[in-house]
Amino acid sequence: MNSPTRHTRPLSPNIQIYRPQLTSVLSIANRVTGIVLSAFAVFLVIWLSVAAASPQAFATVQSVMGSWIGQLLMIAGVFSFFMHLSGGIRHLFWDAGYGFQLRTIYASGWAVVIASLLLTGATWVLSIYMAG
Structure with a gap:
């Protein structure tokens, strides 16, 4: 049966200081990011399917992609x-x-973070330059 005093397991001190x-x-x-890329692969297939389906469907998807x-x-x-990609290159060296x-x-590790930010920014600046 239940005893009057309840016994709880002590928490590891590492949980509080980690x-x-x-x-x-x-x-x-x-x-x-691997999961996000998998979702974007599915989205790419949908986008290409819609592009092949009809101009109206493609225009709808493009308007969604043009929103904020x-x-x-x-x-x-x-x-x-x-x-x-940057993390994968780092792992190849390891x-x-x-x-x-x-x-x-x-x-x-910091090079991965900085390279990811710089390459993302460069890609978007280049895409705006190429579009305009």
């Missing part, structure tokens, strides 16, 4: 592509046995 590290955040980000939410989703997709010093791990 701070996310750059490496763990980038590992999670790599998985999330559509543009935000496109930026997220482009950033996900570059983040996943697979070859390079870059395991703590200082190099953090430098390459």
